[in-house]
Amino acid sequence: MLKDLIRKFTGQKNTKDTAKKRLQFSLIYDKLEVNDTTLTDLQEDIVAVISKYFEIDKDALELKVKRDDDTSALVFNTPILHVKRKPA
Amino acid sequence: MEGKIIVITSGKGGVGKTTATSSIGAALALEGKRVAIVDMDIGLRNLDVVMGLENRIVFNIVDVVNERCKISQAAIRDRRIENLFLIPASQSDNKDVLTTAGVERTCKQLRKEFDYIIMDSPAGIEKGFENSIVGANEAIVVCTPDVSAVRDADRVIGLLYSRSLTPKLVVNRIEPQRVERGEMLSHEDVMEVLSIDLMGLVPMDEQVLISSNTGKPLVLQNDSKAGQAFKRIARRLNGEADLPIEVPAHKTSVWSKISQTFKLK
Ligand SMILES: Nc1ncnc2c1ncn2[C@@H]1O[C@H](COP(=O)(O)OP(=O)(O)O)[C@@H](O)[C@H]1O
Numbered sequence A: 001m002l003k004d005l006i007r008k009f010t011g012q013k014n015t016k017d018t019a020k021k022r023l024q025f026s027l028i029y030d031k032l033e034v035n036d037t038t039l040t041d042l043q044e045d046i047v048a049v050i051s052k053y054f055e056i057d058k059d060a061l062e063l064k065v066k067r068d069d070d071t072s073a074l075v076f077n078t079p080i081l082h083v084k085r086k087p088a
Numbered sequence B: 001m002e003g004k005i006i007v008i009t010s011g012k013g014g015v016g017k018t019t020a021t022s023s024i025g026a027a028l029a030l031e032g033k034r035v036a037i038v039d040m041d042i043g044l045r046n047l048d049v050v051m052g053l054e055n056r057i058v059f060n061i062v063d064v065v066n067e068r069c070k071i072s073q074a075a076i077r078d079r080r081i082e083n084l085f086l087i088p089a090s091q092s093d094n095k096d097v098l099t100t101a102g103v104e105r106t107c108k109q110l111r112k113e114f115d116y117i118i119m120d121s122p123a124g125i126e127k128g129f130e131n132s133i134v135g136a137n138e139a140i141v142v143c144t145p146d147v148s149a150v151r152d153a154d155r156v157i158g159l160l161y162s163r164s165l166t167p168k169l170v171v172n173r174i175e176p177q178r179v180e181r182g183e184m185l186s187h188e189d190v191m192e193v194l195s196i197d198l199m200g201l202v203p204m205d206e207q208v209l210i211s212s213n214t215g216k217p218l219v220l221q222n223d224s225k226a227g228q229a230f231k232r233i234a235r236r237l238n239g240e241a242d243l244p245i246e247v248p249a250h251k252t253s254v255w256s257k258i259s260q261t262f263k264l265k
């Protein structure tokens, strides 16, 4: 109890919270590594959708999972060559 | 009616598979079921010593699968608990002594002769693991509240899903005091990380080592908290699916007493 209070005031985290966060991250990466078509499948789907609106450089694009301190992010980076004209 | 094969697995070694297998098997027999405990940890035979039956081995599971003997010849009857049988592993270290087809055929026969067949799987995710899950109807994943056990459990859960098995989780070696202090993952944390349903919670208990020292069934030790927890798991498996799951608590902890009294948790 006292330890809880000290932790609250000093902004220290329980070590089990750290363990949980680290686990949650590593499990995401583990799954992507094990089932490694997930990212390539996703990339194909995203390209298909974006290509309806933009002409993109398919060779220069990249899809990555990025990890910051507290979040896991999916980053899709692509140069846009043209905006497609929508048929009237 | 055909019996049910339940595999106890974990990925990581030393988390309590063998303890869980022997205790759940014994508890199911105490419930009046005819139970075979099968040691699938080929080359690293353990269930026999844990159950105190090491002096009575004649044949083993490899003999059964390779049709060198009948199931009834390999199954050692436990003299303390009625209707409890152990089929031991072999000590041979040849990884290819068991074929998948042979194991599947044996599983079919076992289901005809027993109500429950509890399979103790080896650590790892190789051939031995595959052999232990190939005939399973249900799967229990055991893990302890630490990062490596949980991560390995996740891997194994994925493999079980890909074989159309939906495993349930047993968290073993819970230390309530440390959970309270925030230095051990709680069962809620583990369930959330693994997104899996719970089958039971087993506390850290000195009786586990003591009962394996002497080869006496943990579930016959009435003062064993772990033994009681395994008994409840067996009842849950055996039709009492709604039996509430008891969360291990520290006896002298004032806080847990207060919160229990006032139902704060
Ligand atoms: N709930 C528990 N409390 C205390 N010790 C335990 C508990 N469960 C298992 N153990 C101990 O942990 C060790 C490993 O258990 P075991 O069942 O052999 O694991 P596995 O079969 O997964 O390798 C053994 O020494 C056993 O006595």
Ligand SMILES: [Mg+2]
Pocket (backbone or CB within 6 Å): B017, B018, B041, B046, B120
């Ligand atoms: Mg074992």
